[in-house]
Amino acid sequence: MSALLFAVHIVYVSKFSGTNDVLVLTVMQFFIGGACGVACGACFETLPPAWALTPEFFWNMAYLVIFASCVALVIQKVALAHVPPAQASLFLSLESVFGVLFGVLLYGEQVGLKLIVGFVLIFGAILVSEMFPLKRKDVATNQLEAVPVELP
Known part of the structure; x- marks a missing residue:
């Protein structure tokens, strides 16, 4: 479901990025996502204890919201506006590959069989789709080929 x-x-x-401002689209996405997050949080989560709401917590949240979310998503949206959707989805599917790679390199995550198989499948699919793109014939070309030409 999430892939869909x-x-x-x-x-x-x-x-929509071709006809609208990318920054406006990103701000709208954050407001809608934030509203949905607050609504789900209010329905399904409990409030944190007051002692957990320290200045350090708010600085950490500000960093995550501003840099890891807002700035990163704006840069991503600007880049996606200049790339066809098929290539964009391929590039963005590398996110999990790099997440695993940095998890192994920086945090010592253990490499198991599932991790290796997932990495190979994702990376292989990207290579295949980039190296062997589907060739489409133009509809007009197909129609011209189908019409016999009679010479007098």
């Missing part, structure tokens, strides 16, 4: 919604997201960003 992710693909829909990429297609709509590509579609």
